[in-house]
Each structure stands twice: as C-alpha cells, then as structure tokens.
Amino acid sequence: MKKGDFKKYKIATIGSHSALQILKGAKDEGFQTICVCQKGQTKPYTSYRVADEIIEIDNFQHFFKIEKELMAKNAIVIPHGSFVSYLGWERVQQLKCMHYGTKAILEWESDRTKERLWLLDAGLNLPAIFKHPEDIDRPVIVKFHGAKGGLGYFIAKTPGEFYDRIKEYPHEKDYAMQEYIVGVPIYVHYFYSRLTDELEIMSFDKRYESNADSIGRIAAKDQLVVDIKTSYTITGNMTLVIRESLLPKLFEMGENVVKSSRKFVKGWLFGPFCLEMIIDKDLNFYVFEISARIVAGTNLYIEGSPYTALRYKEPMSTGRRIARDIKQAVEAGQIEKVLG
Numbered sequence: 014m015k016k017g018d019f020k021k022y023k024i025a026t027i028g029s030h031s032a033l034q035i036l037k038g039a040k041d042e043g044f045q046t047i048c049v050c051q052k053g054q055t056k057p058y059t060s061y062r063v064a065d066e067i068i069e070i071d072n073f074q075h076f077f078k079i080e081k082e083l084m085a086k087n088a089i090v091i092p093h094g095s096f097v098s099y100l101g102w103e104r105v106q107q108l109k110c111m112h113y114g115t116k117a118i119l120e121w122e123s124d125r126t127k128e129r130l131w132l133l134d135a136g137l138n139l140p141a142i143f144k145h146p147e148d149i150d151r152p153v154i155v156k157f158h159g160a161k162g163g164l165g166y167f168i169a170k171t172p173g174e175f176y177d178r179i180k181e182y183p184h185e186k187d188y189a190m191q192e193y194i195v196g197v198p199i200y201v202h203y204f205y206s207r208l209t210d211e212l213e214i215m216s217f218d219k220r221y222e223s224n225a226d227s228i229g230r231i232a233a234k235d236q237l238v239v240d241i242k243t244s245y246t247i248t249g250n251m252t253l254v255i256r257e258s259l260l261p262k263l264f265e266m267g268e269n270v271v272k273s274s275r276k277f278v279k280g281w282l283f284g285p286f287c288l289e290m291i292i293d294k295d296l297n298f299y300v301f302e303i304s305a306r307i308v309a310g311t312n313l314y315i316e317g318s319p320y321t322a323l324r325y326k327e328p329m330s331t332g333r334r335i336a337r338d339i340k341q342a343v344e345a346g347q348i349e350k351v352l353g
C-alpha cells in the first residue's frame with residue numbers, strides 16, 4: 014500500500030556537473046524538477062527540457078538566498094560535485110531544506126586524513142603517503158588540495174625533483190604526496206539504497222586527462238627532447254566495462270566502505286558514491302579517493318549502462334536511481350531513509 018504521494022515533492026539541484034542527468038532521471042520517475050542556475054547559464058537546462066522550473070541566482074555561492082523558496086516548493090536537493098565545491102562541505106551542513114544523502118559524510122570525503130582513516134578501516138589497499146619531501150624514495154604524485162580536476166599535479170622521484178617542481182607553485186602550501194601507482198585508473202560508480210539495503214554497481218568510467226593520456230602518442234626519445242611534464246587535467250570521461258572476474262572484489266570493496274561508514278558518521282553513507290582506483294599489472298587495487306556523491310563520469314550513462322541493463326528493464330542512470338530511491342521512500346512512508 015502506498016503511504017505517501019511522491020508528486021508532492023520536487024527534485025532540485027544546481028545547474029552544473031551532473032544536473033542534466035539528475036533532472037532527466039527525476040522527470041523519468043514522474044517528479045517535477047527545479048534547476049537553480051547562475052544568471053546566463055540556463056540554456057542547457059531549457060534546451061534539453063529537463064527543468065520544469067528555473068531559479069536564477071547571481072552566483073551559486075548565494076544558494077542560501079533561495080533556500081526558503083525551495084523549502085516552500087517542497088523540494089529535495091540533490092548534491093553533486095559542483096554543489097559541494099561551490100558551497101563547501103561546511104556550509105552544506107547548515108542547509109535546512111531537504112537534502113538527499115547524509116550531509117556529514119561530505120566532511121569525510123573532503124578531509125584527506127578522515128578519508129584515509131575510513132578507507133583503511135574498510136580494508137582497502139591505498140597508495141603509500143609521504144609526509145615529508147625528504148622521505149621520497151620512489152615516484153610520487155603531488156596533489157594540491159581543492160585542485161580543480163587534477164590541474165597542476167606533478168610527479169617527482171626524489172626530494173630534489175620535488176623541490177625543483179614545487180617552485181612553480183610558490184603559493185601552494187596544502188598538498189599531498191602519494192605513491193605513484195603504475196597501472197590503469199578505474200572509477201567505480203556505486204549506489205547503495207537504505208530501502209533495499211543493497212549495493213549496486215551502476216557503471217564504470219575512466220578519465221581522459223591532459224596531457225597524461227596523450228604522452229603515448231609521442232616517441233619516448235621525443236618526449237625527452239621536449240621535456241614533457243606529465244599533468245592530469247581532466248577534460249572528459251570515457252566508458253568502460255570491467256573484466257568480469259574483477260566484479261566480486263569490487264562489490265566487496267563497496268560493501269565494506271558502506272559498512273565502515275556506519276562507525277564514523279551518523280546516517281552513514283548511502284546513495285551514489287565512487288571509488289577511484291588504479292589497478293596495477295598484478296591486479297592489485299589501489300584506491301586513491303572516494304567521492305561520497307554522484308560523480309560526473311555517470312553522465313555517460315543517461316540511457317543506462319551495460320550493468321544497469323542487466324538489472325533494470327528501463328534505462329537507469331544514476332540520476333534516475335536517486336529519484337527512484339526517493340520515490341520508493343515516500344511511497345513506503347520512510348522519507349527519512351533518503352534524507353540526511
């Protein structure tokens with residue numbers, strides 16, 4: 014028996030990152046949608062017919078100015094990468110409007126120390142971390158905090174190389190040095206529902222990074238001549254299916270991350286999340302990051318992925334899966350299971 018009418022709720026997000034997918038998925042599930050756009054950036058959301066309503070603000074950082082309006086419309090806000098990055102995880106905690114997912118988990122994905130504690134507790138294999146440049150005894154990847162899409166990352170093999178390269182970034186004080194793993198990067202798109210208590214693997218992607226993904230187009234001797242410095246600036250995402258025998262391990266890893274989150278965060282991890290890893294030639298998995306919300310790589314699968322085709326009769330994107338979670342929660346009279 015249906016306890017609640019989901020049509021009383023609207024689905025809202027800010028117009029960036031994976032908003033097209035989220036809003037399209039919500040409409041496919043029968044929700045009315047709201048897109049909060051920066052002035053002058055409404056075109057994709059009107060052109061692709063995903064937004065029933067558009068609210069324009071000067072800057073996403075002014076989101077709180079329209080929060081009351083969203084509350085009056087009974088909107089549930091879906092966080093995504095840009096939402097968290099524009100508002101900051103601290104300000105997300107202050108939201109009073111309905112928010113899909115546990116807000117507090119966003120601190121754990123944003124803080125490197127907390128993230129590491131969590132992933133190690135889940136039994137995952139992580140690249141080694143170097144605290145002091147003097148300790149560098151193998152290739153490390155140097156990452157700046159809050160770096161937008163890998164911009165400026167560099168590789169160093171020795172303390173000398175590190176000090177040489179860091180000169181190019183005199184104002185950067187906040188960086189992490191991670192063991193560089195030679196292998197292939199894989200992004201696993203998970204979904205965990207508290208209604209079904211089940212973990213799903215929705216899809217995979219790999220990133221298209223400049224210039225890392227183009228260096229192989231130049232002969233090694235030419236690479237040396239032009240003194241290429243590898244960088245990892247994200248420019249797009251590519252589809253991927255995984256060797257099937259690796260799937261059991263990936264399910265286990267995702268389940269352990271959810272289980273372990275219960276120890277650290279009230280409300281724990283649910284909804285979409287992504288484990289970002291390198292798999293080396295011996296099939297060791299090195300997880301270098303977790304995103305505790307929808308990732309942009311899922312945009313490849315607005316019409317569903319080869320994996321969601323196995324489980325669902327209809328095209329199931331991660332955005333649509335979120336909307337379905339909300340719909341099922343409302344209909345079961347358990348909306349608290351999707352809010353946090």
Ligand code: AMP
Nearest residue numbers: 140154163191192193194198245301302
């Ligand atoms: P991130 O900003 O942490 O998502 O990393 C951006 C990119 O850098 C990834 O997509 C990988 O290509 C690369 N990367 C990050 N960490 C490592 C690592 N520990 N070893 C090798 N490559 C890495």
